[in-house]
Amino acid sequence: MTPSNFPQLFLFPHLRGQPRRNTAPSEFQAKHFPGSTVEDWADWHWQLKNRLRTVSDLERIVQLSAPEREALSRRRGHLPASITPYYASLMDPKDAGQAIRRAVIPVTAEFVRTKGEEDDPLGEDHTSPVPGLVHRYPDRVLFLTTDHCSVNCRYCTRSRVIDHGEMAPDPKRWDRAIEYIERTPTVRDVLLSGGDPLTLPDERLDYLLGRLRRIRHVEVLRIGTKSPAVLPQRVTPQLTRMLRRYHPLWMSLHFMHPAELTPEVQQACGRLADAGIPLGSQTVLLKGINDSVEVMKKLVQGLLRCRVRPYYLYQCDPITGSERFRTNVEKGLEIIQGLRGFTSGYAVPHFVVDAPAGGGKIALLPDAVLGRDGRDLVLRNYEGRLFRYPEPAEESPSTTWPLIPQPTCS
Numbered sequence: 001m002t003p004s005n006f007p008q009l010f011l012f013p014h015l016r017g018q019p020r021r022n023t024a025p026s027e028f029q030a031k032h033f034p035g036s037t038v039e040d041w042a043d044w045h046w047q048l049k050n051r052l053r054t055v056s057d058l059e060r061i062v063q064l065s066a067p068e069r070e071a072l073s074r075r076r077g078h079l080p081a082s083i084t085p086y087y088a089s090l091m092d093p094k095d096a097g098q099a100i101r102r103a104v105i106p107v108t109a110e111f112v113r114t115k116g117e118e119d120d121p122l123g124e125d126h127t128s129p130v131p132g133l134v135h136r137y138p139d140r141v142l143f144l145t146t147d148h149c150s151v152n153c154r155y156c157t158r159s160r161v162i163d164h165g166e167m168a169p170d171p172k173r174w175d176r177a178i179e180y181i182e183r184t185p186t187v188r189d190v191l192l193s194g195g196d197p198l199t200l201p202d203e204r205l206d207y208l209l210g211r212l213r214r215i216r217h218v219e220v221l222r223i224g225t226k227s228p229a230v231l232p233q234r235v236t237p238q239l240t241r242m243l244r245r246y247h248p249l250w251m252s253l254h255f256m257h258p259a260e261l262t263p264e265v266q267q268a269c270g271r272l273a274d275a276g277i278p279l280g281s282q283t284v285l286l287k288g289i290n291d292s293v294e295v296m297k298k299l300v301q302g303l304l305r306c307r308v309r310p311y312y313l314y315q316c317d318p319i320t321g322s323e324r325f326r327t328n329v330e331k332g333l334e335i336i337q338g339l340r341g342f343t344s345g346y347a348v349p350h351f352v353v354d355a356p357a358g359g360g361k362i363a364l365l366p367d368a369v370l371g372r373d374g375r376d377l378v379l380r381n382y383e384g385r386l387f388r389y390p391e392p393a394e395e396s397p398s399t400t401w402p403l404i405p406q407p408t409c410s
């Protein structure tokens, strides 16, 4: 350890073994944000203020393709573009097909609605007892705190509301949602989402968590956020000090590609984990971005290293203009099949389809039970080999699966 990195390693021991941070702006920052300082870059307010939103913002950073340029120019009433400088630094300036770039720069295909696509495919608007609160499952609610995100994902299920100004963090709307939770004793779990709740100032978040924590029947609070991936600067020591006062508090982090797992992200996740917050990730299966076992394995293994448990892999919702992102359902099963047994069980997410029209999450698994042979269940392992599991003689045999004649087991 050299004298110059001693204080940093003393304060953040989990950074041991990681590349030492520069004291000068990175090449990307110096080139595209001349005059800004290292302190600016590390300040989440500066990152938000300098988001890239227009053709002229983005053409300073990347060579825009014709579909990107046209989509950015003609946007009206759809999901606006929004990219933090930090996240933009992960984009390939030349390759419009690069994963990070495809996820956040609009293209004209977004304007095409194909069969079965809708603006609100999950029917959230029909399961909202008060504006901005979705009550679909018996014991938990989804609290849409704000319609604001630091980075707007082109495949967002809530494209219809993000940055449209109808779901602003308005105190009166929050009051109505909190009053609904207060008078609904079956609600024991509140998920704060949006938009991204971590775009709110600490004080607003502190106020909201405090109000919810005072409701006796609310046992668990959760926050759904993409900030650690796209704005890791947001995870400050002050934020984690505040959050740790509201345990049991869980977080669902949104990651979609291993290129997102930078040292900054690792530090942000480490801070949250050190504050005792269990971290799970949610990933949307995206064509041409993460729809291979190889990419997904890198992502889930990297997440475990960042102390994040890969939790859900979502089939992409059929929102308007999502055709370019959607795979068939079989692809998700193929990925789970390629992970299970080949890497730690903790790294294998649940593959779910969020059923259109408000049916909720439906978990899908590759078929592991082939059938019965007498009292034996015939099971297929991760290598495709067959094994028998003898069910107890005193129990009635499982009847869900059909009898299969003479299976050849290993």
Ligand code: SF4
Pocket (backbone or CB within 6 Å): 148, 149, 151, 152, 153, 155, 156, 157, 158, 159, 162, 194, 195, 196, 225, 226, 254
């Ligand atoms: S961060 Fe989440 S809510 Fe915001 S645009 Fe992306 S997917 Fe949608």
